[in-house]
Amino acid sequence: MASSAPASASGSKVDNAEAFQGKVKLAVCQLSIVAEKQQNIDHAREVIEKAADDGARLIVLPEMWNCPYSNDSFPTYAEDIDGGASPSTDMLSDTARARKVTIIGGSIPERSGGKLYNTCCIYGSDGKLLGKHRKMHLFDIDIPGKITFRESDTLSPGNTFTVVKTDVGCIGVGICYDIRFPELAMLSAAKGAQILCYPGAFNMTTGPLHWELLAKARAVDNQLFVVTCSPARDDGAGYIAWGHSTVIGPFGKVEAALEEKEGVLLLDIDLSEIETRRTNMPLEHQRRHDVYQLVEITDRNRSAL
Numbered sequence: 001m002a003s004s005a006p007a008s009a010s011g012s013k014v015d016n017a018e019a020f021q022g023k024v025k026l027a028v029c030q031l032s033i034v035a036e037k038q039q040n041i042d043h044a045r046e047v048i049e050k051a052a053d054d055g056a057r058l059i060v061l062p063e064m065w066n067c068p069y070s071n072d073s074f075p076t077y078a079e080d081i082d083g084g085a086s087p088s089t090d091m092l093s094d095t096a097r098a099r100k101v102t103i104i105g106g107s108i109p110e111r112s113g114g115k116l117y118n119t120c121c122i123y124g125s126d127g128k129l130l131g132k133h134r135k136m137h138l139f140d141i142d143i144p145g146k147i148t149f150r151e152s153d154t155l156s157p158g159n160t161f162t163v164v165k166t167d168v169g170c171i172g173v174g175i176c177y178d179i180r181f182p183e184l185a186m187l188s189a190a191k192g193a194q195i196l197c198y199p200g201a202f203n204m205t206t207g208p209l210h211w212e213l214l215a216k217a218r219a220v221d222n223q224l225f226v227v228t229c230s231p232a233r234d235d236g237a238g239y240i241a242w243g244h245s246t247v248i249g250p251f252g253k254v255e256a257a258l259e260e261k262e263g264v265l266l267l268d269i270d271l272s273e274i275e276t277r278r279t280n281m282p283l284e285h286q287r288r289h290d291v292y293q294l295v296e297i298t299d300r301n302r303s304a305l
């Protein structure tokens with residue numbers, strides 16, 4: 001954040017003047033993950049197809065859905081998405097096109113330019129890649145006796161915001177630990193996001209206290225929908241995910257939530273509620289831009305810092 005450069009969030013706003021405003025049937029897929037990659041891909045395809053058959057138009061997958069969540073796995077399961085060597089994202093694209101659904105493709109380990117990223121691909125209902133979010137804030141924590149994890153041992157961070165216009169609304173993406181940083185959510189909202197999707201895999205220490213709290217906070221701060229999507233819990237895994245995939249509305253209401261087991265949340269969300277809440281409580285117009293500002297640092301304004 002800096003206060004001297006212009007507020008470039010609005011400068012790079014997604015043109016969402018005609019963004020979809022009605023009801024969207026959403027499927028949040030809390031998948032069980034196994035060690036066999038192809039089995040994860042086949043299973044995800046089946047779950048997506050079933051959700052589409054049940055009427056879902058927007059389908060969300062969890063963080064690292066093609067591999068166990070571990071620094072040992074990331075390099076071996078990584079795929080070259082841009083290089084066209086990615087069976088996991090090929091499946092997402094093919095299924096999005098075949099079933100005419102928008103897919104927020106959770107995340108997989110991505111190999112690119114000699115580095116690894118934790119990457120979410122977003123596919124439109126024609127199967128085209130609409131955007132790619134590389135986790136911006138890596139999960140490096142040390143809570144002695146509870147949990148220590150350092151994603152930065154294997155992964156590199158992304159540096160760009162991801163807000164894409166789809167035929168079911170304007171969608172911003174963050175991955176798991178990204179949800180702890182309100183700046184990402186606020187800048188995504190400023191760019192026009194109506195739904196913030198966070199594929200994530202919180203743990204058994206922070207999950208019970210923070211997972212729903214953070215999702216509610218990002219929703220209420222920004223008066224939009226927040227979707228979190230976790231892998232199902234596997235008590236035998238090296239890293240035990242909290243589960244509890246959740247959808248929060250723009251007034252902080254829990255629209256739907258799972259517990260720890262595999263399952264799919266299938267629900268309608270009404271994007272017109274965003275406008276209602278923002279009219280009732282016009283936070284955006286009440287911000288004190290004369291006293292503070294939130295600024296995206298880009299190659300263009302970096303030199304002004």
Ligand SMILES: NC(=O)CCC(=O)C(=O)O
Pocket residue numbers: 063138139175176177178180200201202203206207210
């Ligand atoms: N995969 C992650 O980023 C985990 C984040 C997490 O558990 C947290 O507490 O934050």
